[in-house]
Amino acid sequence: MKSMEKNGLLISIVQSVYLIDFGRKKLASEVSNSEGRIALMRGLSTALDVFNEVHDNASNDLEMVILAEHAFITEELRYSVEPMVASSLSAALASFDDALRVLVTVQNPTAYQNAETSWPRHRKYRHHNMPKDAFHIAAASHITRLRNTLRTPGINNTERQVYAQRVKNMSAAQNAYLALQKKALSCGGQD
């Protein structure tokens, strides 16, 4: 993704997060709830556009997929009241930090080939024969988390669409990451 497009998408991610955040704060603070609801719905609608755009660029910008999730989870964590949910969201943030680290390593064939030698060959530790590393672990856990959220009663249609799109984004990201792994491990050790 070109630098200006990337900057534009990052701005959209940040702005949709803060619109959702504003909507939640307003809902919590006012009697009538109408302004908070308007802001929240507008934020969710913007978020859907953002996640659609992230999906369209997933194959060439995996960092953006992770950053989008990281930003939204950071906001969700601030409003989670149940300890188990908060714990799950905190774990998601930590695992996405790990995913960002390995995303750097996989783009260095020598480094990734060395890292791969530490990975058991048993299929339990593999994803389509590639190491089931921090990226795959983060993505798979988050897909489960998002699907569990989709089963929550009472979420509105737009929220449902946003979560469904995020599931698609994580799946697309895993496929794109698998391609990076294969590329790194098939290179002759040159950077």
Added chain:
Amino acid sequence: MEHKIMTMDEKFAMFQKIWALEDAGQKEEAQKFWMQIPMPAYLAKWCKEKVGVDFLLHNGFNLAEANEEYGKEWLTH
């Protein structure tokens, strides 16, 4: 331009202007108003840590809430 802190009502009034511009297809104009709304402090901190200080400075975000919460030197420390 000196960015200022806003009340929730002021922010909502600004958002209403932004939405009217966006719905009319005037996205660039809408962005100018967006940059006037203070970003929540935690989100500004997230941007600094995950995207970088340049992202915050070059795009002209209103960091008044972050400056108040973290101190004026927070971006460079």
